[in-house]
Amino acid sequence: MGAMHKLLLVLFLSALVLPCRSQAGEIDWPRVKSARIALFYPGVVSWDFLTSEDHRLGARMIKSGRKDCRNCHLAKDGSLDIKADEIALGSLKMKRTLKPFEPEPMAGKKGFASADVQAAYDGEHLYLRFRWGSKGAGWDSSARTPDRISVQANKSDPLFRSNGCFITCHNDLTSMPQAPSKKEIVEHPAYKGRDAVSLYSVHAKSSWDRKNPEADSMRAAGLIDLKSIEFEKGVARAVDGWVFEEKSWEEKAGFEGSGEWVEGYYTAVFKKRLGQAGKHDVALAEGDVFTISLAIHENGAKERRHYVSLPVSIGLGSGADVQAVRLKD
Ligand code: HEC
Numbered sequence: 001m002g003a004m005h006k007l008l009l010v011l012f013l014s015a016l017v018l019p020c021r022s023q024a025g026e027i028d029w030p031r032v033k034s035a036r037i038a039l040f041y042p043g044v045v046s047w048d049f050l051t052s053e054d055h056r057l058g059a060r061m062i063k064s065g066r067k068d069c070r071n072c073h074l075a076k077d078g079s080l081d082i083k084a085d086e087i088a089l090g091s092l093k094m095k096r097t098l099k100p101f102e103p104e105p106m107a108g109k110k111g112f113a114s115a116d117v118q119a120a121y122d123g124e125h126l127y128l129r130f131r132w133g134s135k136g137a138g139w140d141s142s143a144r145t146p147d148r149i150s151v152q153a154n155k156s157d158p159l160f161r162s163n164g165c166f167i168t169c170h171n172d173l174t175s176m177p178q179a180p181s182k183k184e185i186v187e188h189p190a191y192k193g194r195d196a197v198s199l200y201s202v203h204a205k206s207s208w209d210r211k212n213p214e215a216d217s218m219r220a221a222g223l224i225d226l227k228s229i230e231f232e233k234g235v236a237r238a239v240d241g242w243v244f245e246e247k248s249w250e251e252k253a254g255f256e257g258s259g260e261w262v263e264g265y266y267t268a269v270f271k272k273r274l275g276q277a278g279k280h281d282v283a284l285a286e287g288d289v290f291t292i293s294l295a296i297h298e299n300g301a302k303e304r305r306h307y308v309s310l311p312v313s314i315g316l317g318s319g320a321d322v323q324a325v326r327l328k329d
């Protein structure tokens with residue numbers, strides 16, 4: 001083989017397995033391909049709205065499974081075709097009931113945000129790195145509310161694959177328009193004295209106080225892994241949980257979360273072990289494709305007042321919206 005051919009072969013092979021590591025074994029992130037994920041401010045958009053006459057054709061297609069959010073709302077250039085600026089302003093009304101998409105607009109809240117994602121894996125771990133512009137209000141030493149990036153993930157539920165986090169969002173969650181009163185929640189036996197209704201999967205419950213008959217049989221496939229990195233007073237903290245009957249937190253995070261805020265940008269890196277996973281985590285292996293949905297809370301925002309993404313698929317070696325690169329071990 002001539003020298004030129006050898007060189008080409010080496011170049012070809014190194015494009016398959018990227019030597020994206022520094023000598024200290026750190027990932028060389030600038031060499032890992034990055035993709036942009038569009039996020040929007042949803043106001044009180046819930047699964048109830050999405051499957052109602054207020055969402056008209058959208059609702060019919062979601063229910064029949066013939067089209068999903070991305071078919072109708074994601075433009076070819078990756079931007080969102082959703083009236084999110086009008087939602088944030090409080091000026092957009094639902095088509096049929098004429099209810100506002102945002103009954104309590106916040107001054108200056110923008111309709112759109114975006115985050116860049118990079119994905120990489122080696123023989124042992126998957127790494128997801130996100131970067132987004134932010135004032136860093138939670139990072140500040142005087143912050144009262146942490147800033148946070150949350151990732152919902154699931155590998156096997158077709159409804160999550162098409163609709164992402166929207167299958168966990170309902171009109172009766174705390175901070176949504178039809179939330180029950182604190183008193184009603186506290187007095188309900190299933191809530192054991194807690195006073196908030198948190199995210200639940202549409203597979204698990206038909207309303208805050210009604211379990212679905214098929215809940216138990218749907219649990220294995222429908223459980224949604226929820227991992228967050230919180231930024232508070234100069235510290236990044238990993239928080240690990242899951243969503244099914246409700247949002248639940250694990251005592252100890254089953255992943256490593258790190259990150260920082262520097263010059264107007266947050267970075268967050270989720271490092272998760274491949275292979276066998278805990279009971280409330282997605283088990284991932286080379287060749288898998290799984291779906292994530294992102295949420296970003298910032299600037300003192302809590303509960304529903306976040307930016308969210310449509311579902312995004314991540315692949316460890318096969319076709320997906322975001323392809324994780326294989327690192328040299
Ligand atoms: C078949 C196409 C279709 C699908 C699938 C669909 N939508 Fe829509 N959506 C629409 C249309 C059309 C409207 C505008 C309402 C109208 O005029 O009927 C809309 C309105 C909305 C709005 C209100 C803001 C606006 O721009 O009007 C939001 C938010 C929204 N959709 C989110 C979603 C999400 C999230 C999903 C997936 C879970 C989804 N849609 C699936 C077609 C669709």
